[in-house]
Amino acid sequence: xxxxxKKWLAVLLVLAVAIPLLQPVxxxxxxxxxxxxxxxxxxxxIAVLGLNLLTGFNGQISLGHGAFYAVGAYxxxxxxxxVEVPYWATVPAAAVVCFIVGYLFGLPALKxxxxxxALATFALALAVPQIxxxxxxxxxxxxxxxxxxxxxxxxxxxxxxxxxxxYYFCLVVMVILYWAAANMLNSRSGxxxxxxRDQPMAASTMxxxxxxxxxxxxxxxxxYTGIAGALSASAISFVAPDSFTIFLSIKFLIGLVVGGxxxxxxxxxxxxxxxxxxxSAQSLALFVKDDLGLPFDLSAYTVFGVLLVALMYLMPMxxxxxxxxxxxxxxSHG
Amino acid sequence: xEQFLQQLASGLANGAIYAALALALVMxxxxxxxxxxxxxxxxxxxxxxxxxxxxxxxxxxxxxxxxVAFSFVMGVTIERxxxxxxxxxxxxxxxxxxxxxxxIFNSVAGAIWSYLIKSFPSPFPKSDFGIAGVIGAHQLGVVxxxxxxxxxxxxxxxxxPLGLAMxxxxxxxxxxxxxxxxxxWMLALGWGLAASVGAVAGIMVAHIVYLDPNxxxxxxxxxxxxxxxxxxxxxxxxxxxxxxxxxxxxxxxxAGNQIEKATGVYIIGNGEKLTVALIIVIVVLTVKPAGxxxxxxxxxx
Numbered sequence: 001x002x003x004x005x006k007k008w009l010a011v012l013l014v015l016a017v018a019i020p021l022l023q024p025v026x027x028x029x030x031x032x033x034x035x036x037x038x039x040x041x042x043x044x045x046i047a048v049l050g051l052n053l054l055t056g057f058n059g060q061i062s063l064g065h066g067a068f069y070a071v072g073a074y075x076x077x078x079x080x081x082x083v084e085v086p087y088w089a090t091v092p093a094a095a096v097v098c099f100i101v102g103y104l105f106g107l108p109a110l111k112x113x114x115x116x117x118a119l120a121t122f123a124l125a126l127a128v129p130q131i132x133x134x135x136x137x138x139x140x141x142x143x144x145x146x147x148x149x150x151x152x153x154x155x156x157x158x159x160x161x162x163x164x165x166x167y168y169f170c171l172v173v174m175v176i177l178y179w180a181a182a183n184m185l186n187s188r189s190g191x192x193x194x195x196x197r198d199q200p201m202a203a204s205t206m207x208x209x210x211x212x213x214x215x216x217x218x219x220x221x222x223x224y225t226g227i228a229g230a231l232s233a234s235a236i237s238f239v240a241p242d243s244f245t246i247f248l249s250i251k252f253l254i255g256l257v258v259g260g261x262x263x264x265x266x267x268x269x270x271x272x273x274x275x276x277x278x279x280s281a282q283s284l285a286l287f288v289k290d291d292l293g294l295p296f297d298l299s300a301y302t303v304f305g306v307l308l309v310a311l312m313y314l315m316p317m318x319x320x321x322x323x324x325x326x327x328x329x330x331x332s333h334g
Numbered sequence: 335x336e337q338f339l340q341q342l343a344s345g346l347a348n349g350a351i352y353a354a355l356a357l358a359l360v361m362x363x364x365x366x367x368x369x370x371x372x373x374x375x376x377x378x379x380x381x382x383x384x385x386x387x388x389x390x391x392x393x394x395x396x397x398x399x400x401x402v403a404f405s406f407v408m409g410v411t412i413e414r415x416x417x418x419x420x421x422x423x424x425x426x427x428x429x430x431x432x433x434x435x436x437x438i439f440n441s442v443a444g445a446i447w448s449y450l451i452k453s454f455p456s457p458f459p460k461s462d463f464g465i466a467g468v469i470g471a472h473q474l475g476v477v478x479x480x481x482x483x484x485x486x487x488x489x490x491x492x493x494x495p496l497g498l499a500m501x502x503x504x505x506x507x508x509x510x511x512x513x514x515x516x517x518x519w520m521l522a523l524g525w526g527l528a529a530s531v532g533a534v535a536g537i538m539v540a541h542i543v544y545l546d547p548n549x550x551x552x553x554x555x556x557x558x559x560x561x562x563x564x565x566x567x568x569x570x571x572x573x574x575x576x577x578x579x580x581x582x583x584x585x586x587x588x589a590g591n592q593i594e595k596a597t598g599v600y601i602i603g604n605g606e607k608l609t610v611a612l613i614i615v616i617v618v619l620t621v622k623p624a625g626x627x628x629x630x631x632x633x634x635x
Contacts, residue, residue: 061426063371063433108620114425115369116623119558120616122371126555127612134609135600246551250437257430297448301441308434309416312427 016171020164032163036235037279039163042170043231045271046177048255049264050224056262057185058217059197060109064121066248067128068222070241072098072229074132077147077239078140087152087234091173094230095223102222106215125249132241146240149233170231174268177224182264184220193217225252247301251278254304257311260318269320277303341588342581347473348542348556349580350480354535355557356564356572357484358528363566365504365524368417371432374554375439376412376529377536378547380405382447384537385454385545394457398537402530409529413522443547454540476538483534484573487527491569500524552608556583559614565628574627579614586610 023030051065075097076090085093105124109117132141141147154165184190192213195203204210233239251274259270281300288298315322355373362370370376384401388394412435420428458475491497502510503520511517535557536550543549556579564575590602602610624630 055426061429063429108616111620111623115367115429116619118371118425118429119369119562120619123555123558123612123615126551127608130605130608133605135603135605247437250433253430253433261426297445299441299444301437302445305434305437305439305441308437309431312420312423312431312434 013175017168020167023161023164032161035161035163035167037275039167039170039235040232041272041275042167042174043228043235043271044251044255044275045268046170046174046231047225047228047252048259048271048274049177049181049267050221050226050228051252051256052259052262052264052267053181053193053224054217054221055256056260056267057190057197058193058214058221059200060214060218061114061118062121062221063118063246063249063253064124064128065221065225065252066244066246067121067124068098068102068225069229069232069248069252070128070132070244071101071222072226073233073239073244074141074147074229075226076230076233077149080149080233081142081147082140088169090230090234091227094226098226098229099219099223102226103215103219105222106218109218110211110214121249122246125246128244129241132244141241144241146238149237149239151237152234166235170235173227173231177227178264178268181224185264189213250301250304254308256318257308258319260321263318263320266318266320270318273319274304338588341584343469343473345581345584346577347470347476347580348583349560349577350477351535351539351553351576352556352560352580353573353576354480354483354531354538355553356560356576357487357569358532358535359557359561360564360566360569360572361524361528361531363561364569365500365521366417366421368428368432369558369566370528371429371554372435372439373528373532374550374557375436375443375547376405376408377532378550379439379443380408380529380533381454381536381540381545381549382443384533385452385540386447388455394455398457401537402533405529405533406526409526410522412529413525417525418518418522440547447547449547452545454537454545456541472541479534479538483531487531496523552611555608555611555615556580559611559618562615562618562623562625565625567629568625568627571625571627575625578626579611582614583607583610 020030020035023032023035047065047069050068051062054060054062054065072094075094076087079085079090079093080087109120112120131137133143135143151162152166152169153162154160158165160168185193192203192208195206195208196210196213200210254277255267255270255274257270258273259266259268278300281298281303284300284303285298288294288296311318355377358373358377359370362368362373380401383404384397387397387400392400416431416435417428420431456472456475458471491501499510499515500520500523502513503515503517504524507517510520535553539553540549543553557576560575560579561572562575563579564571564573566572586602587604587607590600590606594600594603618625
């Protein structure tokens with residue numbers, strides 16, 4: 001995969017920090033709603049990043065990452081609701097809890113490969129809403145009603161709106177996680193992860209502890225997605241069991257496939273992409289219904305589904321990979 | 335005691351449905367090594383087709399047969415158009431395509447027929463049979479229809495030349511091709527048959543769980559559990575697994591109910607059905623991946 005040029009990365013970061021500060025000057029362009037939308041994109045990017053660490057870089061297929069997202073979100077919500085932990089402290093807490101849950105799920109997953117692992121994680125994703133409604137957990141989880149939370153406010157009396165602050169908070173978390181993932185993948189451990197993906201037998205012959213690496217990767221991946229879940233609990237200030245259905249996991253899969261399996265930058269693109277489609281689905285549905293006059297309530301999932309199938313034919317490396325290949329082709333010709 | 339028998343009967347009726355859907359999964363798995371995650375949504379879509387025909391005034395059984403025939407064509411088309419070009423693709427691509435199909439069927443059904451829950455008629459009379467109304471007529475009907483379909487499939491695979499050719503194509507594609515079996519078409523036919531069997535399961539279960547685009551999620555999970563319990567490479571095993579899992583599901587809920595009555599402590603009930611299925615899936619996969627009747631796969635290194 002191509003390394004993103006450092007110069008551009010710096011420019012992007014400066015823009016990402018500077019643009020929200022323009023809110024007083026351009027209140028219509030940099031509206032609170034848009035900042036909130038970008039925050040949800042960042043959260044989605046983190047979740048997809050987690051899935052990509054597992055599926056893209058370690059070759060373990062998961063259709064159930066919505067479960068870890070749910071664990072992260074509920075860990076954060078319960079801590080804020082019951083123990084009144086500050087929102088920023090729920091992020092590391094969710095990471096630890098999800099790491100443990102992911103590691104434990106990784107143990108039986110060791111015996112499974114390909115289709116079977118997909119099946120087990122698919123089953124997990126289907127069962128999650130029911131598990132969250134379990135009667136004994138009701139005191140903690142609030143059952144079907146879920147938990148209503150407060151939106152985090154800017155600390156130290158900073159003159160920032162809630163949405164501005166949320167955006168910066170998410171941005172900082174993502175930059176740290178991205179940096180950590182990039183460094184990890186560039187290290188001995190990262191190469192071991194990818195070796196296991198490409199040639200498990202050769203990897204184990206060279207002395208890589210397959211079981212250890214696979215379970216720890218499962219844990220780290222779950223922790224990333226769990227952090228995204230914790231951030232989403234703060235951002236939406238609400239959690240309920242029925243927002244963690246199988247379709248949440250399908251969205252992460254969309255992010256993974258669109259961005260490119262095994263590409264860190266692609267994860268960010270993928271996360272941004274699925275939030276965008278999800279958000280424009282309503283106007284798209286109106287367009288189909290009113291302008292085209294079809295008696296058809298198009299939903300985002302039709303678009304997602306068609307894209308999932310089509311991308312497997314057209315750009316198996318995802319959009320980022322596809323663009324990279326196209327650019328390379330153009331350069332070698334020109 | 336009566337309650338126990340009732341639970342047993344309803345477990346067998348559910349089991350018949352799981353058995354049919356599990357058989358559909360196994361038919362595709364045996365010939366292509368793929369697990370069809372969209373099987374449940376395909377069955378749901380077929381059920382909507384039969385509902386639509388009935389709302390246009392068709393008779394139940396006419397709509398039933400038409401929907402099953404539609405599913406056959408749909409299954410063949412999906413195999414030929416979407417999966418054929420991906421036969422040598424990596425596992426992840428195949429799974430992604432199945433999940434894509436799942437999303438498409440679910441959202442298209444919602445788009446055409448809306449997400450509102452619809453009631454679905456039963457062709458069987460309302461009266462109760464057996465000892466003191468233990469078995470409902472619909473339950474008995476479901477078991478009968480499923481057994482008839484399974485019997486027909488057995489006869490087809492066992493005694494017809496086409497069935498033999500399909501088994502040959504699944505077991506040893508290269509040799510089958512050498513003796514003149516058109517393996518590609520056999521796979522497509524297998525897909526068509528699987529979709530039809532799934533449609534039967536969908537139409538039978540719709541009266542119990544009501545019709546909505548998400549109705550098959552839990553049932554698919556139970557079908558997975560059934561196929562795994564019976565051994566995912568063994569059609570007969572899948573059917574047995576379906577009945578085992580169906581009864582087990584109801585017995586677990588029944589036992590939970592009894593415990594709550596006796597001790598007042600709630601442990602498990604109807605609300606934990608999917609969790610039970612999840613546990614079955616994970617335990618079978620990790621402890622005995624070949625299931626009860628499956629063939630143990632030995633990997634050559």
